[in-house]
Amino acid sequence: MSRTGYNLRTNYLESNEVIRRPYQKVLVAMVLAVAVLLPAATSTFFVHLLNLCFLSAIGALGLMLLTGFCGQISLGHAAFLAVGAFTTVILTVHVGAPFVVVIPAAAVTGAVLGFIIGLPSLRFRGVYLAIITLAMHYTVIFLATSYQANFAKSASAGITIPDPSIGPLVIKGEYTWYYFSLVLLTLVTIWCVNLIRTRPGRAWMAIRDRDIAAEALGINLTRYKLMAFMVSSTLASVSGSLLAYYSNVVTVETYTIDLAVIYVAMIIVGGMGSILGALMGAIFMTLLPFGIDGLFSYLPREWRYGSTVFGVQVGAVGICIILFLLIEPKGLAEIWRRIETYFDRWPFRYRPLDTTRH
Amino acid sequence: MEFAATIVILTCTYALLAAGTVILYKAGRVVNFAHGELAIVGGYVFYSAGLMSGGTSLWFPVAGAVVFSIIMGMFIYMAMMRRLVGEPFYVAILVTVGIGIVLKSAILVIWRAERLTIDVGVTPAIRMAGGATLSYMDIASVVLTVAFFAGLYLFFRFTRLGVQFRGTAENALLASQRGVDVNFVLSLAWVIAILAASLSGVLYGGRAFLSTESVTIGLAGLTAALVGGLDSLRGAVAGAFIVACAQYLTVRLVDPVLSEAVPFLLLVIVMSIRPWGLFGTQEELDRV
């Protein structure tokens, strides 16, 4: 009975709760507990992969807010990551700024660039906007290449940056980074969830769904589109900065259009318009190449030669994009919801018409 | 002299790509981001078919490229694009992005990421003052491009199918009510567009080389289409010419390194003055 009674509420705010059912609370607590205990039970390599997942999830959340919630398509997310990384380089190498200064600075630089890139979105939509973000990508990468080439005059291999430290705590090694990025991702996720269930998030979704109706209700399109771009690029920039710190090396070759497409794939695979989807998509797309690598390791060695593994890894990104768009446009988040609903109904196969949002 | 020749040849490459983009846009309001990949893979297929036939006759590789275009065009439309009616605009775009990635991985898996050149008619045909030369392939690329556009014009203007095509582009619903097989017409649009792209890829493989990097010509072609106006074939040629000129002049007069970014800068300029492109129609702006 308790399962079917979840719709009853005694307080208006309960309809705005993110975690609505008792078992979900248990689930979230379990996931967090597993996340905290996981490093003890697994290898450094796997922890490294999870770190990559967590750090890129911050960027994916940014893109999700922009594309999934505000409906603005962007192929320039790699450039935002690059901006964060190069802000980090400039501040740590030239100025020697500490971590606690660099991250906010990366956020601000990202926000400023987001504002600039957001300006065309006021006039252009759809394909045109996509192309403009592409143009922005090439401009940023050109500037970054020039900077890196001139910075490293006599030798060439990316720019090394030191391990970050907060006061006496040096963030170094996979395990420290794991807990650090886990905490950070949790905070960013909470922020995004809160944004989505309050006024700014509703304004973005209104713009995404019907922009004229949104305007007629008093939503300032200029302001909210720019805000979406700024929040998105801020998160991407911070994510780029953290990834740079994590790998200790920044080189412009990392930030390709392919990377931007992988971020787009993250939100498609995860499910447009879902925070949970952004997290799932980021983890899925980050692990995918390694999973394929792992599958190939079961095959005879000869099969792994040449470009096959890499080719399949590249192709898998495209196939994921196509398959999810065609077959499961709401992504992994929707698959998860169905699994949840299935157990929710159990042992019954059907429940009276259920049209509520989950 | 050689600068004019280079610009003309570059214009041909881009115009073929832009024409495909325009045809697809007009037919189904789809903007194809995989056009460069289709072009280069078309070139690879041409190359491989040539190898298979022992490199003696041109017919086999040509047939290979045509068969590739037909299968690819039918497949993309019937298996993917047809199912996207009524979806948000970005879905079709992102599906083409996905197609592009899959094609790129095909270059990696099938052709082992090798850089290939198509050595057909590379011997010099015309010698110019200063020692520069033009090959038979260069001349062929201009002739074939002109022939393609002439053929396209005649097709749209004088054939029954061409009229049906234009009708579908105007209003697909109305056309289907009048007995036009819209699915056939739209698959045909994909086939024609990929044919043009493959031709462009083959010509490019003769002059430059085929590799995973050369797919960036697709972006130049797309830019050319946008500069000219997404719904205008004339605009495609004009846009291709403008992009080619801008790129060439940047290499020669400004800084060669910038030539990659130039098409986009040009696009931003054109769009801030005439967002619907030089030859496009204004109301198209709101559709995409």
Add this chain to the structure above:
Amino acid sequence: MPLEVQNLTLKFGGLTALNGVNLSVGDGELIAIVGPNGAGKTALLNCINGVYRPTSGRIVLNGQDITTVPIDKIALAGVGRAFQHAELFPHMTVTENLLVGRHLLMKTGVFSGAFYFGAAKREESIERKAIEGIIDFFELYQYRDVTAANLPYGVQKLVGVARALALQPKLLLLDEPSTGLTREEKENFARFLLRIHHELRLSMLWIEHDMQMVADLADRIVVLSYGEVIGEGPPEAVRKMPKVIEAYLGVD
């Protein structure tokens, strides 16, 4: 005078959609606009609402000239609008749709929204309560948590009106709110319209095709034809105007 439209003309290229339209809505008045298809009724609403910018003429709202004011600022000035096809936000629930309607009455921003305690939470609570009043008014109880895309058409249109009302407008624009409704739904809607009219005493501009309904409910009727006002006055008077009869029945 809540709304005064003076000599409004709207042209698209060579086409004249509105030609010298004069119109006024008094305090708490329910004005119906009728006219054949293509008469320019929706275009008029789009001008008042700020979607179109008129070619010439003036629109004055409570003494403030809003002719060239952008759409969102017009909402701020107190104009609420229910669209012809409801135009709800399909992926959001009814409650959320209504909360978007409260946008202008709320303050939470990107930073304050980040912390769902303190001010942001308090505001959500207050506005959620206010929404409950609107849900109560329109008897939408059972649809609170239903996504708009899943609502029956009749309910969608009702929510459209409710959403416009949520922003506490001084003037409500209704674009064919009863079109496509069943007889029962129409009667139901008429009841809500009367409640808005009498209980909230809101000024309304109402486009309607159902002449019977208009005749029963409206204070005054404005008849548009080919972008021009061809008749205006109380229902009984308008019905007798020869020009109106001509436009409607095609008498020669």
Add this chain to the structure above:
Amino acid sequence: MEKHVSRKLFAAAILAASALAAPAASAQNAYVIGYITDLSGPLADSYTPTWQGFELYMKALNDRGGINGKKVEVILDDDGLKADRAVANAKKQTERDNVVGIFGLSLSSTQAPVFTEMRKIGVPVVTTFSGILDALPPSKPFSYSTGVVFEVAGEAIGELTKNIKPNGKIVGMTFDSVGGRAALSHNKRMAESLGYTWDEVLFPVTTSDFTPFAQAVAEKKPDIVVGHYGSGQNLGVIPALRRSGYTGPYIVASYGVTEDTVRQAAVRAGNDENVYYVTRYATIYDNNPGIAEVSAAQKKYGTSKPFSSMHLTGWTLGKFAETALKACGWPCTREQLDKVIQTLKVDAPGLTGGPIEMSPQDHYGPTYWRLYVWNPKTTSMEPKSGWLKKAALKFPLQ
């Protein structure tokens, strides 16, 4: 339908997850080393044959019975010229496969992060191509290079150019990458000190139609043109230069350019006699017992790529690895391996101009360079100079 999809996805996810957690398959009774390189990215043309050379050596070695009675197992991973993948592979190899050292690696952009990460764990890394600051004196621990360093190559080319024409104007070409710019600047420095005048043309990394750039070069009326880039670009550049009217000498710098590429490019350019080739390792056309040994192994085991000097490069690295592991003994630890590499001296007669010598301060050592010219009549390469010894450059340069 819906359920089907999710069930399949679920199954695939579990399969992939289990693959991720796959345990190390490495035998406890063999030397396990890692090899990471670009087998599919933009430079796969160069790095695949290098890997194949390394693999040939290892196959031959294991068939001989291995080292100290133990076989050598090589864990191969592809980085696609992407730094993050290279690092992840290195971490995987050190942890899951428990390798004692890592070999190969692609361009500097993937090396630097791997060097940095492996230094933290203490795993020696020996690269073949563009060694970087880390290997050159003052060298950083655990970072070694046996290959081509952009800066050194730039200087060597500058010096060897004397054998073609004693003076005149050199135009350098490269794509706009950090490494390319470094090579150009050193070539320029050396050329100018020898009395040449210098000019240069850069183009974007993704360029594949070189005609406009070639015309820009031809217009500068150079006496010699040098191309500083990996394999494939030469295929486009040389014919484009000839089309644009430049018929003078063209030097291919061997950043992984195979002889076969030079041959193709020369044929496309109209059977040119003016194509030169500067290399750190010998070419396959050299006639000596060292080359014959590699060639025999290539015939025996087979390679998918045409036999080239890149195979010789990989073979030499294989020899380097064998010498190091032998000196390390059994069982070999990472610290021990690093210690022996620090003073390792490996001679590969016929494959290089002189031995590869490591010292605790210099993890690169002196290198030897040679100028070849393409002869279209014999369709082979002929040496145009002796081996030029270049002591390693000291960084930072003044």
